[in-house]
Amino acid sequence: MHLPFITATANAALSMQLDAAIDSKTKPPGSLGMLEVLARQLGLIQQTTSVALTEPVILVFAGDHGVAAEGVSAYPQSVTWQMVENFLAQGAAINVFARQNGCALVVVDAGVNHAFGPRDSLVDRKIAYGTQNFANQAAMTTAQCAQALADGIALVDELQGNVVGFGEMGIANTTAGAALMHKLTGIPVSDCVGAGTGVSAEGVRHKQHVIEAAVSHHAGVDDPLAILATFGGFEIAMMAGAMLRAAERRMVLLIDGFIVTSALLVAARLQPAILDYCVFAHCSGEHGHKRMLDTLAARPLLQLDMRLGEGTACALALPLLQAAAGFLREMATFGSAQVAEKLD
Numbered sequence: 001m002h003l004p005f006i007t008a009t010a011n012a013a014l015s016m017q018l019d020a021a022i023d024s025k026t027k028p029p030g031s032l033g034m035l036e037v038l039a040r041q042l043g044l045i046q047q048t049t050s051v052a053l054t055e056p057v058i059l060v061f062a063g064d065h066g067v068a069a070e071g072v073s074a075y076p077q078s079v080t081w082q083m084v085e086n087f088l089a090q091g092a093a094i095n096v097f098a099r100q101n102g103c104a105l106v107v108v109d110a111g112v113n114h115a116f117g118p119r120d121s122l123v124d125r126k127i128a129y130g131t132q133n134f135a136n137q138a139a140m141t142t143a144q145c146a147q148a149l150a151d152g153i154a155l156v157d158e159l160q161g162n163v164v165g166f167g168e169m170g171i172a173n174t175t176a177g178a179a180l181m182h183k184l185t186g187i188p189v190s191d192c193v194g195a196g197t198g199v200s201a202e203g204v205r206h207k208q209h210v211i212e213a214a215v216s217h218h219a220g221v222d223d224p225l226a227i228l229a230t231f232g233g234f235e236i237a238m239m240a241g242a243m244l245r246a247a248e249r250r251m252v253l254l255i256d257g258f259i260v261t262s263a264l265l266v267a268a269r270l271q272p273a274i275l276d277y278c279v280f281a282h283c284s285g286e287h288g289h290k291r292m293l294d295t296l297a298a299r300p301l302l303q304l305d306m307r308l309g310e311g312t313a314c315a316l317a318l319p320l321l322q323a324a325a326g327f328l329r330e331m332a333t334f335g336s337a338q339v340a341e342k343l344d
């Protein structure tokens with residue numbers, strides 16, 4: 001299978017030009033903090049000192065998980081398709097936040113265990129009616145996993161803009177995400193699992209045991225794509241494909257919470273330079289997310305104790321990204337505004 005190839009954004013000459021442009025603005029050097037870091041990153045991604053963000057979109061990938069049968073979520077599997085209907089009816093948190101921030105939303109059925117009637121607004125990329133239960137067998141076949149990656153790539157090929165956020169919906173997908181995290185980072189399962197939709201402390205221990213047993217059952221699965229097929233989900237694999245293609249197209253990638261970051265772990269293992277293109281929207285309240293971000297040396301923009309997914313943090317972080325691009329493009333310089341510079 002042909003996967004995207006991603007080039008690192010490092011460029012010493014442009015880096016110096018960006019620093020000079022940022023420092024020429026009417027503010028003490030460094031005073032816009034993280035926005036300055038973002039502006040520099042945007043410049044390197046777009047290979048210019050005059051960055052412009054166009055047509056931001058959030059892709060929400062939905063899929064069901066066979067491992068839900070192990071009782072690892074606080075909600076029934078039917079909530080996945082019911083929430084997809086809610087997205088289409090504009091009633092979910094992601095709809096509100098995306099609307100509020102002028103961000104388009106695309107909902108993709110990557111493999112929900114439900115037959116949706118024909119809907120103009122739902123993108124049908126259903127691989128199957130949910131994955132297999134990874135407690136007993138691989139979640140996906142190699143062919144299904146490759147198809148999901150390819151569909152994610154194809155979806156991003158159709159986008160017009162240069163900013164793409166990633167969101168997901170799939171009951172039990174914090175269990176898949178925790179398994180991926182453990183396999184790809186080596187961090188103990190107990191530090192990867194969390195409450196997800198709100199399981200009890202005993203429920204979290206049960207999740208841990210389900211994952212530990214599955215990891216022994218699938219001993220020897222160590223290649224990143226095999227790990228994805230064995231423990232991942234259709235929405236996670238499709239997201240990983242979409243992320244790889246978005247970075248190859250030099251788009252800005254907005255990364256949401258625990259599950260989206262677990263898809264990025266896979267993508268980054270395949271193409272480490274993808275990280276140059278990622279803006280981490282937040283640190284989720286899900287237990288393992290902070291450590292997951294640490295393994296990527298990621299600095300999240302927001303910390304609001306949110307733990308929802310759907311791409312909600314991407315929608316909330318978008319205005320910060322726009323502020324970074326906006327100050328670099330629009331702020332006056334000490335010269336143009338005739339403001340006196342720092343004393344020696």
Ligand SMILES: Cc1cc2ncn([C@H]3O[C@H](COP(=O)(O)O)[C@@H](O)[C@H]3O)c2cc1C
Nearest residue numbers: 073075168169170171172173174196197309
């Ligand atoms: C009503 C509702 C809306 C959601 N929106 C996102 N999730 C989030 O919760 C799920 C993962 O948690 P777990 O692994 O515990 O099942 C995913 O669908 C995720 O997107 C939701 C969950 C629920 C119940």
Ligand SMILES: O=C(O)c1cccnc1
Nearest residue numbers: 257258284286307308309
């Ligand atoms: O961090 C997330 O994305 C998350 C956490 C819990 C449940 N759903 C999503």
